[in-house]
Amino acid sequence: MSSGALASGALVGVSRLGALAAALVVVGALPWLSGRDPALTVLRARSEEQVATPEALASVREDLGLAPTAGGQLLRWASGVARGDLGDSWVSGRPVLPDVISGLAVSLTLMGFAIAVAAVVAAALVAPALRAAVRGDSRRSGGAAAALLTSLPEFLLATALLVVLAVQLRWLPPYGWEGPQHAVLPALALGLPAGGLLGRLLSDAVSSAAAEPWAATWATAGTTRARLAGGLLLRAVPGVAPQVGMVLVGLAGGAVAVERIFAVPGIGRTSLGAAGAQDAPLLQGCVLALLVVGVACGAGAALLRRLVLGRALRTAGLSVAEPEAAHGWGARTVPVVCAVLLVGTTVAGLLRDPYAPEHSRLAPPSLALPLGADASGRDLLARVGHGAASTIGTAVLVCALAAAVGIAAGLLPRLSTGPVEVANAAPPVLAGLVTAAVLGPSSLGAAVAVLAVSWAPLAAHTAALVTEARAQPHVRVMPLLGVGRARLLLVHVLPDVLPPVLRHAALRLPGVALALASLGFLGLGPQPPAPGWGLVLAEGMPYVERAPWAVLAPAASLVALSVLAVTLSSLGGSSTGGASAGSLRRWRRTPATSPALSSGNDASSSQGSALAGPVGSEASTTEPTSQLPSSTATPPQVETRP
Structure with a gap:
């Protein structure tokens, strides 16, 4: 490896470590970032009539374990996190960690149900496109249903489900978390939009893959429909894998609103309660847990993409895609x-x-x-x-x-x-x-x-x-x-x-x-x-x-x-797909080791749902393989949330 590549990798590593450290500093300094003395805030919450004397503030700091300065409090919080101690709640006085763990367990369980719903919806939406692609039919179907599901924000869909299915029809319980029946409505509110997005992306990716030369070659060679369908799915997954991470991050964020609407005692509802009560230690623990979930989702999507691509990802070239804009x-x-x-x-x-x-x-x-x-x-x-x-x-x-x-x-x-x-x-x-x-x-x-x-x-x-x-x-x-x-x-x-x-x-x-x-x-x-x-x-x-x-x-x-x-x-897929007309059409290939698009930086290459149809990354192998068909196009990306 050249010295330039080593320096580039080191710079990227420093950037990641610095960003993670900055995020932890922000979380650790939350009690002081408002510019108000946390001890004064707690004193006012306890009694509005008590005079904020230095002695009273010192007593509050001693009771809560607060350091007199922001830097000291940050160091104290960081050392506690390293020991597995997130501090004690300012409101209840109980340790924060058990509440965070219990809330996180509920939220992860809800996300699991939502992922199952999303998988079923995505499979139902991609099935017509896969069937048409295997039969050689270029027409796409299911786009309207996918667009409708994708367009519904979680908190709005949760409101509609609560009103119709729980309040008016009384089919399911509206609130609480006491059994599997209580997870149905929250899981639908989270899983339907996510499944619509993934189904739409997979359908477009399968249709695009079916138009590539290798698909016609396989069909001409007499490949069975089942194997051709498997190859199309395998070709479609790498381009959509970064989107999976963004969908999971979206589930974590959408769960906050859904948990509030359905009174689910998850990490989202706990964090909202902590923010409203100005319970800084509990809020710090919840924010840290949500951040860890988000990072894990992104890392999991990157790992999925690498597992699917295998060696092809490391040897792939990158080319500019020309996303297909919607018509009709x-x-x-x-x-x-x-x-x-x-x-x-x-x-x-x-x-x-x-x-x-x-x-x-x-x-x-x-x-x-x-x-x-x-x-x-x-x-x-x-x-x-x-x-x-x-x-x-x-x-x-x-x-x-x-x-x-x-x-x-x-x-x-x-x-x-x-x-x-x-x-x-x-x-x-x-x-x-x-x-x-x-x-x-x-x-x-x-x-x-x-x-x-x-x-x-x-x-x-x-x-x-x-x-x-x-x-x-x-x-x-x-x-x-x-x-x-x-x-x-x-x-x-x-x-x-x-x-x-x-x-x-x-x-x-x-x-x-x-x-x-x-x-x-x-x-x-x-x-x-x-x-x-x-x-x-x-x-x-x-x-x-x-x-x-x-x-x-x-x-x-x-x-x-x-x-x-x-x-x-x-x-707008094609409009964001390249730079000025003519310039990017001349630029057809990019070295696979380019820092913004290589496998070492998946967040910059596809950005999950963030690119909304700009330059797409693709895996086109120079060596034929039965595991991954070569390609010359990338399916368009769709973005519905920031």
Whole structure:
């Protein structure tokens, strides 16, 4: 191995260790990051009338085991974690570790049920595509069902299942965790969207693999349909494997909302309770557990990809894929209809007052109140319209900042490897818990939380395109002509990379808005009386039986936004698939050892669901093998969440 490769590997290793250390420092310093003395916070929680004298604060610190400084507390917490001691709860006084372990066990059990549901749904969705591919039929089916399932956010689907199956039909228990029957609704809420996403990706990957030369050769040679189907699946799995990690991370994040809705005593509900009670030690333990789960999911997906590819991954070349964009009137009519509905609702609502309680409580829809009134007598159309403006406006700002940060980080792929992997392992709700502990629940805190994780996919996209560009002969010769590294990046590489990354950022706008709404639903975003979409939905939940319109109005808006997000990501696959027209079409091959795309950095090569159709990595072997067919195309990637 050359010295340059060793230096590159060392730099990537340092980046990963540094990012992991920074994440642990943030978790360990949570009690102090808010700028408030933890001892004063606990003293005020115990008694608002007690004077905060130095003696009283010292007594609280002694009772809680608090160090007088942030650095001392961080060292004390880190040493405790190394010994398996996460401290004692500030509220109950009990050790934190048993509560974290019990909550994590419940959440992992729920995720297991959800994975089973997702596997069944994905198999049902990929079966028609696999059957058509084996028979030589190029038509694809099941796309509408997959798109519908994928477009439903977990917290919104959980609300619908609770209302219909538990409250109205009374088929299943609505709350608790006392037996297998209590896991059905939460598992469906988590597993249906995940299965829809995986089924859609696998269907596209199988159809793309069926169009490759090796599939026709196998069919001509008389290969049995069962063996051909197995080869197609084996070819499809490597491109989708990184998505599996992102789906699992999404399950961990979605479980927080689902556990709250169904009162499941998992790690998500425990963390929300700790954040609300300002119980820093318990919140630290929950955040640490969620982060470990996210990292494990990403590592498991990378291991799955390596196991499937085997030796082919190490010898594979990489080429630029030309993802197939969606076609047909339905693919273009659906987003137009959703956009018109959202714009119409927003414009109509902005003309009304969202704060004045001028109507009867929970008044039904009428000519004067097209969407009815909420529990305080406020116009729901006004609140939904103003909520759309605030949510989407914040999402635009977050996407712009994420693009700026992502492009800057992507220009230095080796240094950004660790932060990108850590950010991808953290669902938005995890970042929301941290920012709520630091800044308090607010619109600003929700925006910061979503920004903290949404820049990573754009950085990975930038890094992939930069690596692709720098590997080309006309760029590699520039240093020999006296062109410096900074000028090479800014003048000769960045202009070709910038357009597709900005388009990618624009396509992520609906998903970012959904993430903001989900944080608002959990109480980690805007606070009353702000008219945020998630908050309006959460306020209507207690009255869903007697006044379903209190939930229907914000839920319909979120569904329209979700469908728009999924459809736009599919339509935009080819637009984000390369840099400027002509430039990336000239760049057909990249060395397999390029740092942003090689097997050593799976988080940067495919980024799970993060690339939404940009440069795809593929495994095309130079040596024929019966285990893995060679290929020249990569199935398009689909992204629905930030």
